[in-house]
Amino acid sequence: MDVSGAVAEGFGPVRDAFAENFAVRGERGAALAVYRDGHKVVDLWAGSRDVDGDPRDAPWEQGTAQIVRSATKGVAAAALLLLHQRGALDLDAPVGAYWPEYKAAGKERTTVGQLLAHRAGVPVLDRPLTPAEAADPDLGARAVAAQAPVWEPGTDHGYHAQTYSWLTGELVRRVTGEPIGAWIAREIAAPVGAGLWVGLPAAEAGRAGRVGPVTAPESPGGLRLRPKRAVADAYADPGSLTRRAFGAITPLPDENDAAYRAAALPASNGIATADGLARFYAALIGEVDGGRRLFEPGTLELARAERSAGADRVLVVGTRFGLGYMLHGGASPLLGPGSFGHPGRGGALGFADPETGTAFGYVTNGFRGSVTADPRAQALVRAVRTALARPA
Secondary structure (H helix, E strand, O other): OOEEEEEOOOOHHHHHHHHHHHHHOOOOEEEEEEEEOOEEEEEEEEEEOOOOOOOOOOEOOOOOEEEOHHHHHHHHHHHHHHHHHOOOOOOOOEHHHOOHHHHHHHOOOOEHHHHHOOOOOOOOOOOOEOHHHHOOHHHHHHHHHHOOOOOOOOOOOOOOOOOHHHHHHHHHHHHHOOOHHHHHHHHHHHHHOOOEEOOOOHHHHOOOOOEOOOOOOEOOOOOOOOOOHHHHHHHHOOOOHHHHHHOOEOOOOOOOOHHHHHOOOOOOOOEEOHHHHHHHHHHHHOOOOOOOOOOOHHHHHHHHOOOEEEEOOOOOOEEEEOOOOEEOOOOOOOOOOOOEEEEOOOOOEEEEEOOOOEEEEEEEOOOEOOOOOOHHHHHHHHHHHHHHHOOO
16 A cells, blocks of 8 residues: 655654554555644555545545544533633533533533533433434433433443533533534634534535545454453443443434534544644644644643543443543553543544643544554554654
């Protein structure tokens, strides 16, 4: 596979790992960007933007974007943290202080911080929403506001796989009066020049080759994922919190559908270039190319301070969360103990490591069954770690 792009001196192992993903890990089309101290040091892309196509007919290009699923959650969390940074949102205040309807069914004392850290207790909906209903922010907000928690809010944690869309989206709308997708576009993406969208605009959707199609998760030959028995059982049981959380939208949306891509579902349907995802995280920890920084130092420390740890009631495995961000650990290995970010189910990964000044963005169109630690993304993370450990 021909790999396009460039790497800075010392980052050759990253290019090698990226190429190896195509050679031995079944990669179809993908891109990777890495920033160091606010400057891009890795910019690679290869394969086909059509997951089932020939690279010669539909080559992945430098500006090709892809749906990144739950990697969108890191962008949604940034919206709420920036509102806190500006004094418009109190993380310790009850959600109901901004969204009175949310006080129903035993959720009166749920705080904004608990919501961000997957401690709100509402990862499921008793009546799942259809894809069309899920795209309506009013319906989604009403559904989670009426939902009774499945554990006492604040006492435990479990991944809010789908409901995170309406929890974060409605809070932003209540505080700002604006849909979360529009707010992210103006206050996050535009100021730092990041190619990412929560709700793909018609102008971008109409650009030839901008976003390629994706397929359902697959397990290519020789890379069969074997989850632990408890994890496999949880996904197989229709009554488990795991299945119910991921099934809060039923049936699963068609991720190639234009209407779905245009909807703003900040838990699951953000679209980004690899550079856009990496540039976003670079801007959380410092200035990018001498430009704007998003998080002040205090906000950065809030974002990555551990709020949830241990057995996750939805993902079953042990997870660690800050305020909306997965933290480095066994379920989602990043660069080091101070790293924070978010994977997307099936492959995508974005994160930052303030200690090394590194920001990472990886997008792919070949989705797999992995949730938090895709083998292709992990190979790239290891290569970045190797490059950073080499003497200058």
